[in-house]
Amino acid sequence: MSRNSFAVRTYRDDAVVLRTHKLGEADRIITLLTRNHGQIRAVAKGVRRTSSKFGARLEPFMVADLQLVSGRSLDIVTQAVSKGSYGGKIAADYDRYTVAAVMTETAERLTDVDGEAATAQYLLLVGALASLSRGDHAPGLILDSYLLRALATGGWAPSFTDCARCGATGPHSAFSAALGGAVCHACRPPGSPSPAAETMELLAALLSGQWAAADVSAPQHRREAAGLVAVYLQWHLERTVRSLKHLERA
Template sequence: MPTYRDEAVVLRTHKLGEADRIVTMLSRRHGKVRAVAKGVRRTSSRFGSRLEPFMVADVQLYAGRSLDIVQQAESLGAYGADIAADYDRYTAASAMVESADRLTHHEPVPNQYYLLVGALRSLSRGEHAPRHTLDSYLLRSLSLAGWAPALDDCARCGAAGPHDQFLAQLGGVVCTACAPPGTPHVSATVLGLLRALLGGDWETVDAASARDASQASGLVSAYVQWTMERGLRALSHTSPSQGAR
């Protein structure tokens, strides 16, 4: 079977035997890949540290019947150490890779790959609040997968907005006629923050108040839980967004 090479970000790992590890990666050209990295748990391993979660590597793999085999790995983005050193960054990154694992399969999804790598790079550098980076990543990755929330027109009937009620189970904002009793009202500033998170408008995101940021994070969490049918385990460990200080 052929040997192939690709860029990949490590999503998760599992121990295998005494010295090996199964590595699940999101690659640029081959989608999600599961491969055995032999001997990486030994201290003498040539590339063990390059195949930890949140790391980006240029990997050479041998295509196996059920699991591929990692033959080489060269670091392209060593983000793991900076992320693991900070609890908020670590939990945010954990939710990101869990989401990527759930949203991707074996088909090529280069946009999802680039989005995840960019988010992890930004997170490791501390460019924005970790929860802001996570919320933006979740909304944008869901949008790439075809599940963008409705933030302007009614998610149910398409009536032109703006609307001020949001229900995750219906796909976003809904008009008064479509909103079930008890549907919560959302302020224009929170909806504007959600649009900024989805569009990558970091000037608006970074200037958001703690109250608006917390409410937006709650809506993102509810939408993710509804869209993925079950919540992300790592999301329950993330800290609420603090907004502008």
């Protein structure tokens, strides 16, 4: 059998749709985060036609079992079986939609170069989208928990108790995104913010998945935590997350 034959180039994988854009009159280019093959870009032919059998399964935030054929620059989607129909419920609510957009943009940024942690990032993103679609917690809390965990998975785990620079036992009253989170008085860079103790506790709860504590947090601490997460995210990604500007923080 030829190494370039259709059968040899065919593979299957679970994937979450990060984003799509139009190609020609009926096709789409889809950016996917797969469970086993990292981030890929593929063409879904004919999915914009009303007669398409799997067009709805390849919308943003959907999770599907895909069959693909490897191509020179873009792979081709030949089959899609739904595994997580999260897109409809998320798209129907503006807060959930904007939160999901930040999640998928972040996942795309974190996996476009480093494919080693792609499986862990895939599982983290799918879990967050599922929780968001079910309304398990406030959308903003789900987002900040996801962002902190995604960054930790990518190698930028923040500290919210001991000093991120010297390791001095905390808690500490200052925060530095550049140094990795909480910092003691001796390590604190000039101008570093001093979050409320409750905000730092909330951040630690979101990172570790202590939802009982996070769900009863006060609005002012959620707002302060969200601002620190956004700064930490964009510092370590070294670029702006464009979808953050669409978030409406209560």
